[in-house]
Amino acid sequence: MQTKNVGKCDRLARVIVGVALALLAYYKLDGVWQLVAYVVAIIAIITAAMRFCPVYVALGGIDSTKCSCKMCGSCKIEDKKKEEK
Secondary structure, three states, X not given: XXXXXXOHHHHHHHHHHHHHHHXXXXXXXOOHHHXXXXXXXXXXXXXXXXXXXXXXXXXXXXXXXXXXXXXXXXXHHHHHHHXXX
């Protein structure tokens, strides 16, 4: 089994982008662009669900599980733990 390399914020972004692309493809696009949008949406949602991105591995082992975006709750919790030490 693969190790997890997609963090909480990254997963949230992938789900939002995936759903947005799927809706865009369904309501607004047609032809090749519709197919491309569906494929990208499916890939985004699957990688979010699996918590694994093979592109990150190909790019040299990027690990976004250590979130530093300051947007999600996990970042704020980690910062508080660091301050307590």
